Amino acid sequence: MSLKRRWRFREKAIESFIFLNGLLAVIILLGVLFLLLREGLPAFAYTSPLKFFFGTQWYPVSEPPTFGMLSFFAATLWVTLISTAVAVPIGVGCAAYLAEVAPSRVRETVKPVVELLAGIPSVVMGFIGLMLLSPLVQSAFNLNTGLSGLTAAIMLSMMSLPIIVSVSEDALRAVPNEFREASYALGATKWETIRHVCIPGALSGITAAIMLGVGRAIGETMTVLMVAGGALAVPLSPTEPMMPMTAAIASGIGNAVRGGLQYQALFAIGLILFLMTLSVNLIADRVLERQKQKFAR
Amino acid sequence: MLLNTGWRIILLLFLLVLAVTGCAPQESEPSGSELSGSFKIIGSNTVTPLTALWAEEFMKMNPKVNIAVSGPGSGVGIASLINGTTDIAQASREMKAKEYEQATNQGVNPYEIQVATDALSVIVHPSNPISELTISQLSAIFTNEITNWKEVGGSDAPIVAISRDTNSGTHVFFKEHVVQMKGLDTENKELEYGQKVLFLPSTEGGVTEVVNNPNAVFYPGLGYLTDEVKPLAIKKTADDPGVLPSVATALDGTYPVARPLLYYTNGEPAGVIKEFVDYCLSPDGQAKAIEVGYVPLQ
Numbered sequence: 274m275s276l277k278r279r280w281r282f283r284e285k286a287i288e289s290f291i292f293l294n295g296l297l298a299v300i301i302l303l304g305v306l307f308l309l310l311r312e313g314l315p316a317f318a319y320t321s322p323l324k325f326f327f328g329t330q331w332y333p334v335s336e337p338p339t340f341g342m343l344s345f346f347a348a349t350l351w352v353t354l355i356s357t358a359v360a361v362p363i364g365v366g367c368a369a370y371l372a373e374v375a376p377s378r379v380r381e382t383v384k385p386v387v388e389l390l391a392g393i394p395s396v397v398m399g400f401i402g403l404m405l406l407s408p409l410v411q412s413a414f415n416l417n418t419g420l421s422g423l424t425a426a427i428m429l430s431m432m433s434l435p436i437i438v439s440v441s442e443d444a445l446r447a448v449p450n451e452f453r454e455a456s457y458a459l460g461a462t463k464w465e466t467i468r469h470v471c472i473p474g475a476l477s478g479i480t481a482a483i484m485l486g487v488g489r490a491i492g493e494t495m496t497v498l499m500v501a502g503g504a505l506a507v508p509l510s511p512t513e514p515m516m517p518m519t520a521a522i523a524s525g526i527g528n529a530v531r532g533g534l535q536y537q538a539l540f541a542i543g544l545i546l547f548l549m550t551l552s553v554n555l556i557a558d559r560v561l562e563r564q565k566q567k568f569a570r
Numbered sequence: 571m572l573l574n575t576g577w578r579i580i581l582l583l584f585l586l587v588l589a590v591t592g593c594a595p596q597e598s599e600p601s602g603s604e605l606s607g608s609f610k611i612i613g614s615n616t617v618t619p620l621t622a623l624w625a626e627e628f629m630k631m632n633p634k635v636n637i638a639v640s641g642p643g644s645g646v647g648i649a650s651l652i653n654g655t656t657d658i659a660q661a662s663r664e665m666k667a668k669e670y671e672q673a674t675n676q677g678v679n680p681y682e683i684q685v686a687t688d689a690l691s692v693i694v695h696p697s698n699p700i701s702e703l704t705i706s707q708l709s710a711i712f713t714n715e716i717t718n719w720k721e722v723g724g725s726d727a728p729i730v731a732i733s734r735d736t737n738s739g740t741h742v743f744f745k746e747h748v749v750q751m752k753g754l755d756t757e758n759k760e761l762e763y764g765q766k767v768l769f770l771p772s773t774e775g776g777v778t779e780v781v782n783n784p785n786a787v788f789y790p791g792l793g794y795l796t797d798e799v800k801p802l803a804i805k806k807t808a809d810d811p812g813v814l815p816s817v818a819t820a821l822d823g824t825y826p827v828a829r830p831l832l833y834y835t836n837g838e839p840a841g842v843i844k845e846f847v848d849y850c851l852s853p854d855g856q857a858k859a860i861e862v863g864y865v866p867l868q
Contacts, residue, residue: 329765332762333736334645334736334741334742335762344765403775403778404778407779407782408782411782411783417728417730417783417785418730418768418779418783418785418786419782419783420768420770420779498771499770499771499775502768503735503768503769503770503771504765504766504767504768504769505763505765505767505769506765506766514766514768516769523771524735524736524737524769524771525735525736525737527642527643527645527646527649527737528643528644528645528646528648528649528736528737529649530649530652530653530669530672531649531653533672
């Protein structure tokens with residue numbers, strides 16, 4: 274009896290601990306949002322939101338300072354789009370190979386190595402980009418300088434690959450074997466099984482993996498700061514030097530005095546960045562929801 | 571596998587903590603020196619190699635003193651001084667009136683000490699045929715008015731102009747004295763860095779790009795000169811002779827882009843910080859400055 278009661282107490286304790294953890298995550302998220310709003314919104318009293326977003330001049334230490342972030346936004350879009358376009362097909366393909374095709378010995382060696390890649394610090398990746406990739410990109414595309422959005426995007430795709438591979442592979446392996454057997458029984462080939470059964474079946478996991486990868490590409494700071502080139506012009510081509518939003522924040526926040534105009538403007542960029550990642554997540558949720566309905570029986 | 575790695579990291583951290591706590595009693599052992607304490611120096615990327623050397627030497631002489639040096643940029647240092655998060659701000663430019671005002675508002679009273687001088691060298695790739703430029707040509711290059719080396723007498727190749735980011739004192743100093751041509755007849759305070767200029771987070775990054783890129787031009791401090799890059803002789807105006815950056819030309823005032831390197835403290839330095847500043851200014855400390863490529867005060 275007392276043993277049973279002790280168990281129940283333990284159960285309750287664990288339950289409330291988990292609940293508190295969940296609550297904490299929500300509180301932290303709201304706190305971040307509150308901070309961004311409090312520090313960032315005053316910037317719009319100096320520059321109107323339209324001018325702030327569509328302005329192309331960013332001279333925070335001039336007199337008077339001008340804040341226009343269109344070039345940063347465009348740079349973030351370029352870098353994110355290209356790195357996603359490179360990383361997603363390779364990552365999902367690699368995951369499909371590991372989960373469906375590779376013999377278990379290959380999988381058991383390759384997967385840990387890929388996961389280890391995720392642990393390389395971004396500053397090291399930036400260094401590799403600076404020393405190895407940027408001269409390569411420069412000569413391959415015949416550019417004035419290898420410090421460009423393209424170089425940054427390639428580095429970023431390498432950084433998001435391990436996450437995409439690892440999470441998608443887990444999702445593919447979670448697809449019940451009966452599905453595959455049924456597909457083979459219908460006479461489908463391996464490729465048809467992967468394409469029409471395994472990948473749709475694991476789609477929610479694969480979408481999550483892609484979102485994690487895109488999130489890394491949008492939010493990554495150190496590497497883009499080091500190799501994207503940091504030019505202020507609105508980038509019309511990915512091979513131009515550019516400064517993504519995260520790099521602009523990182524390179525400016527140090528000398529911004531707390532509460533000053535530059536500080537507020539950088540927080541405003543942070544706010545927009547936050548809204549961007551939030552909308553990416555919301556869109557992913559919608560896509561998943563629709564997919565689930567499609568497969569609902 | 572992931573779990574395994576996680577446990578390994580935790581174990582490693584644990585060992586690290588053990589090692590650190592194991593060291594602790596050693597630190598409290600009495601040593602010959604009376605001086606003890608720890609303080610932070612944050613600021614200019616240009617001054618950092620010099621400050622780091624001084625700090626090392628000073629800590630060797632006074633084992634109980636602990637100095638932390640970091641160099642994200644002069645602006646960061648000054649902002650940290652105003653925010654009260656550093657003891658010394660190292661800067662490669664003077665504080666602006668607005669920053670003094672912000673400091674006073676926060677109850678901080680900046681005290682300026684010049685610790686050395688620096689000649690800002692303009693460097694290009696050794697294969698670049700250009701060997702001298704006037705300040706107004708440099709201004710045109712960094713405002714993107716001139717975008718091809720042939721316009722200043724070089725080969726037909728695009729110019730890749732590289733600057734430090736806005737954190738940097740060098741960024742601000744170069745903008746005032748070269749881009750806006752301060753003190754010349756052609757001075758124009760409206761001029762800004764051009765939109766095609768690359769802004770890099772560190773001096774090392776800029777030097778690396780010049781080493782790799784035959785079309786690049788960048789402006790590091792004298793201390794960053796190596797054999798892999800070529801410094802340009804600078805002419806104040808087209809009629810003046812070109813002067814190469816060096817300790818001698820900076821000291822006699824003939825090199826046009828020289829500037830003071832400064833420390834800022836909150837009020838006059840006292841205690842261990844005063845001892846450190848005194849060491850930097852001593853003949854011994856100033857001799858160290860020449861060793862690493864900076865210009866001493868005298």
